[in-house]
Amino acid sequence: MDILEHLEQVIADRAGASPDESYVARLNAKGLPVIARKLGEEGVEAAVALLSGDDEELVGEAADIIFHLLVALKARGLLLADVKAELARREGVSGLVEKASRSE
Numbered sequence: 853m854d855i856l857e858h859l860e861q862v863i864a865d866r867a868g869a870s871p872d873e874s875y876v877a878r879l880n881a882k883g884l885p886v887i888a889r890k891l892g893e894e895g896v897e898a899a900v901a902l903l904s905g906d907d908e909e910l911v912g913e914a915a916d917i918i919f920h921l922l923v924a925l926k927a928r929g930l931l932l933a934d935v936k937a938e939l940a941r942r943e944g945v946s947g948l949v950e951k952a953s954r955s956e
């Protein structure tokens with residue numbers, strides 16, 4: 853099991869945890885709008901880090917996004933496997949070709 857799958861399992865295991873003892877449980881208790889806002893904030897923070905030139909900062913923000921994305925997927929009953937399947941489906945299809953096919 854790689855770290856992402858392990859983290860996904862930990863997030864699932866926190867379903868019954870107390871919001872006083874678990875950040876994941878606290879986010880879940882606050883609901884989808886707060887999870888969505890957090891995901892958006894992390895995206896902005898990663899974009900700022902990208903331009904900062906600080907590699908450590910960017911890696912940290914990237915980890916924050918991935919963690920919050922896994923929380924968001926779980927909150928909607930989706931799995932990392934669903935995202936992996938979508939990425940596999942796209943494999944080998946140029947983004948430029950896919951974009952052009954949408955405007956036909």
Ligand SMILES: N=c1c2ncn([C@@H]3O[C@H](COP(=O)(O)OP(=O)(O)OP(=O)(O)O)[C@@H](O)[C@H]3O)c2ncn1[C@@H]1O[C@H](COP(=O)(O)O)[C@@H](O)[C@H]1O
Binds near residue numbers: 859916919
């Ligand atoms: N990977 C993470 C992880 N990454 C980021 N965070 C938390 O995400 C929060 C948001 O980060 P921010 O940079 O926005 O900091 P902030 O301004 O203090 O956040 P807010 O006050 O706005 O919530 C921080 O509290 C981080 O600690 C994480 N919290 C938990 N995990 C993993 O999830 C597991 C379960 O955590 P618990 O549910 O707390 O047991 C942990 O063992 C870790 O493996």
